[in-house]
Amino acid sequence: MPRVTNSMVQNLMLSDMHNNLSRLLDYQQQLASGKKHARPSDHPIDVTRELALQTTLLENKQYIRNQDDAMTWLSNTDAAFNQMTDIAHRIRELTIYAGNGALGPGETQAIAAEINELQEELRNIANYSVEGRFLLSGLSTGVRPFGRDAQGNVVYNGNTGKVQYEVEKSVVGNVSFHGREVFQEQFSSNTLTSVELPMDFVWSGRDEIIQIAVGERTVKVRLSEDWTDSDRSNIVELTDFNRFRDYGEVEGLTLDQIAEQINTSTEMGDVSRLLAVSVQKDSASGTQRLVFRSHTGEPIQVTGWPETDLVDQPQAILGEDASGWISGEGSITVFIGNKDEVDVAIDPSDTLSSVAEKLSLVAGLSARLSPEGDRLLATAENPGVSFRLELSGSARGLFPTPSGHTAVSEPSKRAVDHSHIDFASLLGLETTLKSVQFNSDIALDNGDLHLRFESGANFAELKIEAGKTLTVEQFAERIRQVAGDWLEVVVQEDETEKGHDTSLSLEEATRRLIIRPKENKPLVVFDKNSSGYALNLGFSTALQSNAGSAVVFPNIPCVDDNMAAQLKVTVGGKDFAVKLYPDDVAPAGTVNRTEVMKQIVKQVNTAAGRTVLGYTVLDAATGRSALYSNNGESLRVVDLPIADPSFNPSYTAGIALQMGIASGLTGGSVAGDITPGPGTLRVESLGRTVDIDISAGDTPKMIADRIRNASGGWLDVNFFDADLPDGTSDVRLQIAAKDGSPVSVFDVEGNVARAMRIDNAVRIAPPPGWSPAAGETLSITVDGYTHTIDLGVIVDSDQSGALDIGDVAAAINARFQGQDIKATLLENGAMALTSPRGYAFTVASEAPVPDAPTDSISTRPLLSETDPSEVSLVINAADTLTLTFDGAITEDFPMNFYDIDIDGRLDLPELQAMAAAIQAHASFFPDITVSVSPQGVLSVQSAGGEPVALATTNIQLKEAMSPYSILESTSEQAETQPLFASAPLDVSAGPPVDTLRIRLDGYAPVDIDLNALDANFSGTLTIEELEDLPQAILDAFDLAYPGMGLVTASISGEGVLTVRSTNGAALRMSATSADFDEAMSPQTLSSATPRRDDNGSGRYTQNVVVRTASDSRRTDFFGVIEKLADAVSAEDREGLSNVMLGQIDDFIDNLLRCRTSGGAILNRYENNQARFKQNNVYVTELYSKVSDVDLAETSTKFLMAQAVYQSSLAVIAKIVQPTLVDFLR
Structure with a gap:
C-alpha cells in the first residue's frame, strides 16, 4: 500500500483551495457583469449560440429600419399616386364634357387650356421627392424624372432601375417605381414629316385631291392650281391659250399656304378635327418641313388623287388654214358671254396678224396666229365663258362654220392628269403605292413574276409565268384575285394633252396602278425572286441586295481583323446602329449576303424591342435578299465610318455599298489615284444644295472629304x-441625304462628277448663241410618260428677243409642275436636267432636216472660243467660203482677204465686210441678201425663192453651219459609221487642209490635220492610213493637254472610229471633209439618259424606298394629354369618345395597378416589420436565458463558494503551518 506523504496532502489541499477560489471569482464576475460567460472558452457551445442570437437581433433591428424607410418611400409614392389618380379622373371628366356637342369653340378652348394645366400639375406630382430623392427616377434618384425638351414635350430623364432594400435575410425587395413603370410608353403617336424643303419652296402642281385617313375616318383636301393660260402680260405670245402650262402662267403655293389650306379645309370633311398640319422651320439650315400630326395618335394614311371635278378652260375657236387667204371687205361680229355684240371690220389691207390684233381689242377676247402663221386662234379670256363669231364677206374663210356663217366655241375642261400632281409623294408623305405609268401593255419579259403583298395579318403572293403580256387592267385584276377584298387596286387613267394641235407639244394618255389596303394599315410589297418586277414597276417597299461580285471586308493594315463593320439603319426616322463582325457574316472570308441581312434584322429588332424589320432570300445561290420595314415606315441604310480613328471619318467598310442596299446614290468604280479636277460639282436634294470646288490634284478620297465637309452634316x-x-x-x-430624299449630283464646271461616275443628271451645254430651230422638239420620258415640248413655241422668258437654253429650262420647269424633272441653268450657259424625285428619265431631241435646199441660211452666232461675249471667227490662211446659188452658180471667197488687221481671225466688222463683199457680187448672185448680225449670225437670203447653199473649209464656221441637236453635248462617246466601207475617203490636198475637230466639254477644241495622214499626198485616205487616225487623235490631245489622257480612240475592223472621254466629259466630233462629215452623222444624239447607279431600279437612278405608313412613336400619358388638348380644341368629339377616353382609362388602369402593387408591397413590409418586432421579443428572451445570470441563484452560489473557500483556507493553514498546540495534540 503506497504511503501518503505530507506533501501529497498539502498539494491536494492547495489544489482544492485554488479551485474554490476560481469558482468564487467566476461567481463574482457573473454578479458584476450580469453575464454567464466572459470568454468563449467559458462555454463554447453556449457562447456560439449567444453570438448567433445577438446577430439575429442586430439584423432584425436593421431590417426594421430598412422597412421603415421603405414604408416611408412607398407611403409617399402612394400619396403621389393618389393625387395622380385624382388628376387623371379630372382629365377624364373634362374629356367626357368636351364631347358635348352643345359646347362652342370658346368653351372647348377653355377645356383644352385646363387639360394643359393638368398636364403640368401631373408632371410636378411625378417629380415628387422625399429627403432630396425623387421617387420616380429609378436609380437616378438625384435626377428630376420628368422635364421638357426644346419643343416643350415632356421627356423622361430617369432610368428603369428600382431602388431595393434588403428586407430580411437574403431577401431584397423593391421600394420604388420608375417613371416608365407608371407612365408607360404604351400609346402610339403617329406623324408624317416631309423631307427638307427650301424656304422658298413653291408647289405649282395641277388640280389634286389629297385624301387623308386617320384611323378609320377620312377627309379630303383640294389643292387647286392657279393657272391662267397666258403669261399675264399684255404681249401676245404663241403660248397664250395653247392649253399647255408655260413660263409665267402658273402661280404656286408656299408651304405655309398649303398648311393653312389643309388646316382650314371643310369642303370634304373638317381636316382640323383629325390632325394638325404645321410647318417646322429651321432658319439655321434654311429649310422647312411639313408635319402631319394625328390628334388621337391613330395611323395617318395619305393618298393623292387627280381632280375629277374638272375645271372649265377658256373656250376657243381654231381658225381654218388661211395660208392662201386674200383679204377683202367683211366683218366679224363677236358675241361673248352676256356682253353686247361687237363688230370687227375687215378691209383689203388686213392681214391675218392685223385681224388677230383687231379681235384682241374686243373685251374678254384674245386672238393670235398659230405658230406657222396660217391660222387664227380666238379664245375667251375667262374660263367657262362661251362666245360665237358671225362671219361675213372675206372673213368667212377664217373660221370653221359648220352651219351657216357662225363659228361657235365649245366647252372645254382641264384634262384629268396624274403626271403632274402627287404633292404628298414629292414631299415623302404619300403612304399609298403608285406604280410607274404605262402607255402600253405590261410585258413580262424578264423572267417569272413573283410578288409578295403583306398588310398586318393579311398576305398574298402573285405568280405569273414569263412571256405573258397583260393589259394594265388585267394585271390589276390578277392582284385583286390573289389578295381578295383586303387590298384595293385601282387603275387610274389620264388623258392625252395636245392643246389645239397647232404645235408639236404633246403628252400621250397613260395609266397607272394605285395599291393600298382597304383598312388604314401599312402595306409591304417586294419581289420573291430576282426578276425585279416590283422594283421596276415602282411599288417595291424593299431594299434589294445585288448578286454581283464578292462582298469583302476592306484590307486595313494595323487594324484588328475582327473589327466590326458598322451600318446605320433608319426606320421611321429612328436610327439603329448595326455591327457586323467578320466571324458572324464572313466566316469563310467572303461576306455572306444572307447573314448580313439576318444580322441587320436581328440587331435592329432587338434594339427596337419589337419587330420592325424583315428580310426574304430571293436567290439562295447568290444570297440576294430583300430587306423591308414590316410596319411600312421609311427605311434607310448607310455605311458608317471605320471605328479606328486613323480612318474615321474618311473610310467605311462599305458592306451596304457593295451589297447594293446603301440608300442614296452610289458611284461606279474608279481608280483611286485619278485626279479629275479642277471643277465644281453640285449635290442637291429637294431641300438643300451645295457646290463643292475641286482642285486639280484632288484624288477621289479627297473629293469625298471635300463633299462631306462642305455639306455641313x-x-x-x-x-x-x-x-x-x-x-x-x-x-x-x-x-x-439624311432626310431620306433623293439626291442629284452633276458638274457645274469641269467633269469631276462624271469622272467619279457619281453624276445622275443630263447636262446640256449648247454652243454660245444656240437657239432652237423651227420644229425642233424636246421629249422627256420619266416615270413611264413622255412629254414633248415644241422648242420653237416657248416663251422668251428673259425677254432677250431670241430663244435660248435659258428659255428651254424655263419651259421644262413650267411643264413639269410636279417636279418629276427639274431644269437648272448654270452660270456657264449649260443646263442640267435632274429629277428631284430620283426618277430615271430619258431626254430625246428631234429637229427637222430639210429635204431640199432652202432659200435662206442662217448660222449660229460666230462667237469666240475664249470669250463667248465677243464675235470672232478664227481662220487659217487658206480658208474659203463657197456660196452656191440656185444649184448652178458657185463662187469661192478667200476668207483671209478680209482679215484686215492680219491677226488670224475675223471680228464683227471684218465679217460684215465679207458679207458686204459677197452681196456686191450681184452679177453672180442676183436677188440675194448676205448679212452678219451684231450677234454674229451669218445669213444668206434669196429674194426670189431660189435655193442657196454654203460650204467652207473653216472648221469653226462649218460647226456653226451644221444642224445642232440640243442633246449633242451629253454623250461621253462619239462613233462614226464604218469608214473602211467608203475608203478611200477624200481629203483636201491642201491648202486648205481638212480638219477633224473634237470638242470635249470643259476644254478647248482639239483639231487633227487629216492631210497629215495622207502619206502619198493622193488627196485620199486609204484603209491603212485611216488605221493611223486613233494614234493621231491621241497625239493631238497629248500635245494640247500633256499627260492628262483625256480621251481614248480606237478603230474597229469595219472602220468604226470610236472616241471616248476618260473623265466622263461630253464629246462631239466634226470635220471639214465632206466624206468624214457624212460618216460622222450618226453621232448626233437623239436621246440621252442620266447615269443610274448599280442599285437603281427601273424607276429610280438610286436606292429609294417608298413608305406606306406614318411614323409611329411610342408615347406616354403626357403625350396623350398633349394630343387630347389638340383633339378638344379641334372639337373632335368622335375621337375623344372612341379613342382618347380609352387611352385615359388605360392610364388609370395602369396607375391603379401600380398603386395596388405599391399598396401590397407596403402591406407586406408592415407585416414583415411586425413579425420582426415580435421575433425580437422571443429572441431577446432566449438570448437572456442563454447569456444572462440569475442574480439570486448566483449570489447563493457565491456565498457558498465563499464559505467553502474560507473553510479550505483554514484547513490548509492547519496542515501547512500547524501551531504548537496542534502539534502537541
Whole structure:
C-alpha cells in the first residue's frame, strides 16, 4: 500500500483551495457583469449560440429600419399616386364634357387650356421627392424624372432601375417605381414629316385631291392650281391659250399656304378635327418641313388623287388654214358671254396678224396666229365663258362654220392628269403605292413574276409565268384575285394633252396602278425572286441586295481583323446602329449576303424591342435578299465610318455599298489615284444644295472629304477602298441625304462628277448663241410618260428677243409642275436636267432636216472660243467660203482677204465686210441678201425663192453651219459609221487642209490635220492610213493637254472610229471633209439618259424606298394629354369618345395597378416589420436565458463558494503551518 506523504496532502489541499477560489471569482464576475460567460472558452457551445442570437437581433433591428424607410418611400409614392389618380379622373371628366356637342369653340378652348394645366400639375406630382430623392427616377434618384425638351414635350430623364432594400435575410425587395413603370410608353403617336424643303419652296402642281385617313375616318383636301393660260402680260405670245402650262402662267403655293389650306379645309370633311398640319422651320439650315400630326395618335394614311371635278378652260375657236387667204371687205361680229355684240371690220389691207390684233381689242377676247402663221386662234379670256363669231364677206374663210356663217366655241375642261400632281409623294408623305405609268401593255419579259403583298395579318403572293403580256387592267385584276377584298387596286387613267394641235407639244394618255389596303394599315410589297418586277414597276417597299461580285471586308493594315463593320439603319426616322463582325457574316472570308441581312434584322429588332424589320432570300445561290420595314415606315441604310480613328471619318467598310442596299446614290468604280479636277460639282436634294470646288490634284478620297465637309452634316458621304491604303485600287463613292430624299449630283464646271461616275443628271451645254430651230422638239420620258415640248413655241422668258437654253429650262420647269424633272441653268450657259424625285428619265431631241435646199441660211452666232461675249471667227490662211446659188452658180471667197488687221481671225466688222463683199457680187448672185448680225449670225437670203447653199473649209464656221441637236453635248462617246466601207475617203490636198475637230466639254477644241495622214499626198485616205487616225487623235490631245489622257480612240475592223472621254466629259466630233462629215452623222444624239447607279431600279437612278405608313412613336400619358388638348380644341368629339377616353382609362388602369402593387408591397413590409418586432421579443428572451445570470441563484452560489473557500483556507493553514498546540495534540 503506497504511503501518503505530507506533501501529497498539502498539494491536494492547495489544489482544492485554488479551485474554490476560481469558482468564487467566476461567481463574482457573473454578479458584476450580469453575464454567464466572459470568454468563449467559458462555454463554447453556449457562447456560439449567444453570438448567433445577438446577430439575429442586430439584423432584425436593421431590417426594421430598412422597412421603415421603405414604408416611408412607398407611403409617399402612394400619396403621389393618389393625387395622380385624382388628376387623371379630372382629365377624364373634362374629356367626357368636351364631347358635348352643345359646347362652342370658346368653351372647348377653355377645356383644352385646363387639360394643359393638368398636364403640368401631373408632371410636378411625378417629380415628387422625399429627403432630396425623387421617387420616380429609378436609380437616378438625384435626377428630376420628368422635364421638357426644346419643343416643350415632356421627356423622361430617369432610368428603369428600382431602388431595393434588403428586407430580411437574403431577401431584397423593391421600394420604388420608375417613371416608365407608371407612365408607360404604351400609346402610339403617329406623324408624317416631309423631307427638307427650301424656304422658298413653291408647289405649282395641277388640280389634286389629297385624301387623308386617320384611323378609320377620312377627309379630303383640294389643292387647286392657279393657272391662267397666258403669261399675264399684255404681249401676245404663241403660248397664250395653247392649253399647255408655260413660263409665267402658273402661280404656286408656299408651304405655309398649303398648311393653312389643309388646316382650314371643310369642303370634304373638317381636316382640323383629325390632325394638325404645321410647318417646322429651321432658319439655321434654311429649310422647312411639313408635319402631319394625328390628334388621337391613330395611323395617318395619305393618298393623292387627280381632280375629277374638272375645271372649265377658256373656250376657243381654231381658225381654218388661211395660208392662201386674200383679204377683202367683211366683218366679224363677236358675241361673248352676256356682253353686247361687237363688230370687227375687215378691209383689203388686213392681214391675218392685223385681224388677230383687231379681235384682241374686243373685251374678254384674245386672238393670235398659230405658230406657222396660217391660222387664227380666238379664245375667251375667262374660263367657262362661251362666245360665237358671225362671219361675213372675206372673213368667212377664217373660221370653221359648220352651219351657216357662225363659228361657235365649245366647252372645254382641264384634262384629268396624274403626271403632274402627287404633292404628298414629292414631299415623302404619300403612304399609298403608285406604280410607274404605262402607255402600253405590261410585258413580262424578264423572267417569272413573283410578288409578295403583306398588310398586318393579311398576305398574298402573285405568280405569273414569263412571256405573258397583260393589259394594265388585267394585271390589276390578277392582284385583286390573289389578295381578295383586303387590298384595293385601282387603275387610274389620264388623258392625252395636245392643246389645239397647232404645235408639236404633246403628252400621250397613260395609266397607272394605285395599291393600298382597304383598312388604314401599312402595306409591304417586294419581289420573291430576282426578276425585279416590283422594283421596276415602282411599288417595291424593299431594299434589294445585288448578286454581283464578292462582298469583302476592306484590307486595313494595323487594324484588328475582327473589327466590326458598322451600318446605320433608319426606320421611321429612328436610327439603329448595326455591327457586323467578320466571324458572324464572313466566316469563310467572303461576306455572306444572307447573314448580313439576318444580322441587320436581328440587331435592329432587338434594339427596337419589337419587330420592325424583315428580310426574304430571293436567290439562295447568290444570297440576294430583300430587306423591308414590316410596319411600312421609311427605311434607310448607310455605311458608317471605320471605328479606328486613323480612318474615321474618311473610310467605311462599305458592306451596304457593295451589297447594293446603301440608300442614296452610289458611284461606279474608279481608280483611286485619278485626279479629275479642277471643277465644281453640285449635290442637291429637294431641300438643300451645295457646290463643292475641286482642285486639280484632288484624288477621289479627297473629293469625298471635300463633299462631306462642305455639306455641313446633311449628307452621308461614304468612301470605300477595299485595299487600304493602296490608293491605286478601285474605289467607290456613295452619297445620301439624311432626310431620306433623293439626291442629284452633276458638274457645274469641269467633269469631276462624271469622272467619279457619281453624276445622275443630263447636262446640256449648247454652243454660245444656240437657239432652237423651227420644229425642233424636246421629249422627256420619266416615270413611264413622255412629254414633248415644241422648242420653237416657248416663251422668251428673259425677254432677250431670241430663244435660248435659258428659255428651254424655263419651259421644262413650267411643264413639269410636279417636279418629276427639274431644269437648272448654270452660270456657264449649260443646263442640267435632274429629277428631284430620283426618277430615271430619258431626254430625246428631234429637229427637222430639210429635204431640199432652202432659200435662206442662217448660222449660229460666230462667237469666240475664249470669250463667248465677243464675235470672232478664227481662220487659217487658206480658208474659203463657197456660196452656191440656185444649184448652178458657185463662187469661192478667200476668207483671209478680209482679215484686215492680219491677226488670224475675223471680228464683227471684218465679217460684215465679207458679207458686204459677197452681196456686191450681184452679177453672180442676183436677188440675194448676205448679212452678219451684231450677234454674229451669218445669213444668206434669196429674194426670189431660189435655193442657196454654203460650204467652207473653216472648221469653226462649218460647226456653226451644221444642224445642232440640243442633246449633242451629253454623250461621253462619239462613233462614226464604218469608214473602211467608203475608203478611200477624200481629203483636201491642201491648202486648205481638212480638219477633224473634237470638242470635249470643259476644254478647248482639239483639231487633227487629216492631210497629215495622207502619206502619198493622193488627196485620199486609204484603209491603212485611216488605221493611223486613233494614234493621231491621241497625239493631238497629248500635245494640247500633256499627260492628262483625256480621251481614248480606237478603230474597229469595219472602220468604226470610236472616241471616248476618260473623265466622263461630253464629246462631239466634226470635220471639214465632206466624206468624214457624212460618216460622222450618226453621232448626233437623239436621246440621252442620266447615269443610274448599280442599285437603281427601273424607276429610280438610286436606292429609294417608298413608305406606306406614318411614323409611329411610342408615347406616354403626357403625350396623350398633349394630343387630347389638340383633339378638344379641334372639337373632335368622335375621337375623344372612341379613342382618347380609352387611352385615359388605360392610364388609370395602369396607375391603379401600380398603386395596388405599391399598396401590397407596403402591406407586406408592415407585416414583415411586425413579425420582426415580435421575433425580437422571443429572441431577446432566449438570448437572456442563454447569456444572462440569475442574480439570486448566483449570489447563493457565491456565498457558498465563499464559505467553502474560507473553510479550505483554514484547513490548509492547519496542515501547512500547524501551531504548537496542534502539534502537541
